[in-house]
Amino acid sequence: MALNNPKTTKQWTVEGFEGPSSLQFSEMPVPSLKDNEVLVQIKGATLNPRDLLITQGQYPWTVKQSIIPGSDGAGIVLATGSSVTRFKPGDRVITTLNQKHICGSLTKDIALNYGTGASIDGTFRQFGAFDEQALVAMPSHVSFVEAAALTCAGVTAWNALFGGGRGKEILGEGGWVLTQGTGSVSLFALQFAKASGARVIATTSSSSKISLLQSLGADHVINYRETPNWGADAKELTGGSGVDLVVEVAGPTTIRQSAESLKLDGQISVVGFIGGQGDGSGDSNAQTQGQVPSLLETWLNLYTARGVWVGSREQMEEMCRAVEASGVRPVIDERVFKLEDLREAYEYLAEGRNVGKIGIEIQ
Known part of the structure; x- marks a missing residue:
């Protein structure tokens, strides 16, 4: 036909x-x-x-x-x-x-x-x-x-939130999600998380983008340039328990703070490394590498790290x-x-x- x-x-x-x-x-x-x-x-x-x-x-x-x-x-x-x-x-x-x-x-x-x-x-x-x-x-x-x-970008954000089985367990009414910046995956993750009934903390480097994040439903926005230790601030916004899930897009420059924001038995979905690969080249220097959590920390602090393609x-x-x-x-x-x-x-x-x-x- x-x-x-x-x-x-x-x-x-x-x-x-x-x-x-x-x-x-x-x-x-x-x-x-x-x-x-x-x-x-x-x-x-x-x-x-x-x-x-x-x-x-x-x-x-x-x-x-x-x-x-x-x-x-x-x-x-x-x-x-x-x-x-x-x-x-x-x-x-x-x-x-x-x-x-x-x-x-x-x-x-x-x-x-x-x-x-x-x-x-x-x-x-x-x-x-x-x-x-x-x-x-x-x-x-x-x-x-x-x-x-x-x-x-859409299905990447969906997979980051709900893939692997855990997302559907920890999201929904009362759950907390942290998204990073205003890239397409992050914006989709913000929208999908809000549609699921979760509360969202979004980070940005630009005060001019706060209104966009709020218009899409962000409950809180943190300017990470003004607040270098934003992981602790994000945890405080949840009442001290921590976020359920982080959609991690930047890699070695942010993943330490992402881990700091998590609740016990939370999850980081790693979907990219726009902040560099953390291999000692370019802007990803030895100091940055030292900030990347080790695999052992997933046990010490009880969280799951999951890669998403x-x-x-x-x-x-x-x-x-x-x-x-x-x-x-x-x-x-x-x-x-x-x-x-x-x-x-x-x-x-x-x-x-x-x-x-x-x-x-x-x-």
Whole structure:
């Protein structure tokens, strides 16, 4: 079945590893559908730091030559292969990042070889063929650009909060969550935690961003530049018991304070290291390394530290149902780009001036 049959698609590919200048725009034939594939008219997309790393040759997993980049995308099903059962023409869908990660634990093979926009052609194009297993239904109240933001940052935050079994036990009415800054994962974590009934302490380095965090529901905001030992302050805000869960995005520069904020038997979900890797290079010096808690401290202070890499399709479907029920809307930067201006969007991402996800409208 099909709604229409486009012949060509405008698209971007990565040709070399010189940063955004490696992006090349062209018009190519629409790929033929395999039996298990769905043809999607992509209407909205968003950018991730991984997209920039791919153009720089710094992405640590498999990147196909002349890859069509972009993991985040949402659009309308135009046609389906003969064996497709999950979708029909007219359905609104969102892409997943790890196309073979349906449920359960992530495997090395899936992480290396099935990444949308890296090892498998992605979303920065008008039309694309995707395995039906690599798509989820889109919440009805969000725009296509907003829906695209759920693919990576959204499900990462969801997994950080509710994955691994413990999150569902320790969150909810009366629970405390600590989020860091105004990056996309942190903003999603704040929104999802509030929707679950938890109370949220958010940190920021900028007084100008306090109002944004409060508008999304933060119960307390701590400026960590003004309060270097913010972990103790966060614990005091909970009445002295500590927070149930920290969504840790900065790594060695903050993880000591995150641990200090935790209650007994709390959890740190480590989703990134924007503050550096703590390997003695760059800004992560020996003093910073000394501030990183050891594994033994998880026993001494009784907390769980859990690493998070995005999430499964099952988790994404669960998240989308919650987004639909709660009315959560992803935070999109005020500057939204057209597909033709993708290279400029990459440069905007590299400058770090965005608040929320950088959106791409596709016509």
